[in-house]
Amino acid sequence: MDGSIKVNELVKTYKGEVKAVQGVSFEVKEGEFFAFLGPNGAGKSTTVQILTTLVKPTEGEILVGGINVKENPESVRRNIGVALQETGIDSVLTGRELIEMQARLFGFSKKEAKARAVELLNLVDLTGDADRPSGKYSGGMRRRLDLAMTLVHNPKILFLDEPTTGLDPMNRQAIWKEIKRLNKEEGTTIFLTTQYLEEADQLADRISIINEGKIVASGSAEELKRTLGFDAIQLTFENLEEADHASKVLDGLGENIEQTKHEVTIYTENGTKLLSELVRNLDEENLSPKTLNVKPPSLDDVFINVTHKKKERV
């Protein structure tokens, strides 16, 4: 048992119809902080469910901690901790009871389970509320309890599916602090999916982006930004009409164009070179942007670019 993940040509087909995952391969080293990103419906959740033994793969070899998930799911479960976005908590039991029960299910004796609960409640700062039914907890407290339950058996690999979605900044920070500590101090491998790209940018050693069931980009945040090789020219307009108009006029100028409300972004290999042509085009149509920025790409830009549907590309 180690803390690595190896996925080779993973395919998942549901009932012979939808190919949710189409031949995905990647590797996560022991102690690595890995972020797995992708738009909704890209195959992200399915992949996580397969790696955590909840769903069986159709094809491919998947080793989690060196153990084959298909052949020996129970051993895999003993070695991983999973905080899925949709996992709930029994609202009748107290925080303490839930952690103790979880510990018992992982083979702790009654005494060990009690001791572990005290430790973990303290770790996630829930000692004061340990004996209240978890149904009375706030969203942030529940998420912290969920994390504590996930950590009961000191897993070597931690799967976190959007662990901070919907949390206030304070709870988000608390969760990140603990996850960072686990990764840095205890060498726990982290497999993270998140909607907040800046989280992945700051925390992850390596990132893979999945789109339409395939991996479309892999590397460190810096590498990804560099390989993108694009600059982003960002324009904002006074109103939606102008922005729409500008979108039409500038379409075809760069490699890719993206509009969100009043903001139009053009991705191009060399931003400064394109600038004069861009301004001329706008002038001809009597359009003047409120702001204009040329910047190197952010992880958001990488994400949008690699997950953008091909047909919308120029």
Add this chain to the structure above:
Amino acid sequence: MKSSFFLDTLIYSKRSIITILRNPFIFIPNLFISLFFLLVYEGGLSGISELPAFDGANYLAFILPVSIVSAAIGGAGGAGQALVNDLETGFFSRLLLTPSSRLAIVLGPIIAGMLQLLIQTILILIIAYFLGLEIAAGFGGILIVLLLTLGWGLAFAGYSVGIALRTKNAQSAQAGTFIFFPLIFLSTTFVPYELIEANWLKIATVINPTTYLFEAMRSVFIDGWEFWPLAKGFLVIALLCAVTITFSAISASKAVSAD
């Protein structure tokens, strides 16, 4: 099966029992309805036991099985409800992510439901005793009635758990419990078979497995030890259990493996 199967089952059963105890509204309405049946039907209908078809039987003894069986259905249905609740909140996934026995996850609520049903039945019997119930088969008869109730409860728990794991949502599982009405009322619920007028109801009564359960219990309360009603009662329950437990086992293995 791994070695911790019994321990896991114990842990899950304990959790389900705690859940029931902390939510008295899981069992109070159910017990209330059963006692309501007993008191209202006994109070309002007991006069009809003067009819010759009743053979001089006490109406309390005649109607008591209806009360016991309706309580059993409620108790056993709770097992399915508990699982639906876990499925809807996502707690079920969390349990699947532990290395615990898959079977134990499903058995826990069933065992808790059976315990609940046993206690309910004993309570109903005690109240019936104070209302003047005499059991022709004596103390051994009580054990037979408890055994029949448990068997029936298990069959219904199998059904409710199967429906729960298949539909995975509370409304559908709730709809599934409506089978309660034909099971309880399309039978010799209020009067013996000979007094049922409508032909369709006679046919339904013969098909309805509950009829054989009622008859078995009544034979113990009213006639003492008689072979055939008990044999038929236990046989019907065994068959039902075989069907519904197979159904729930198949549904459970689908729900936990998620292909």
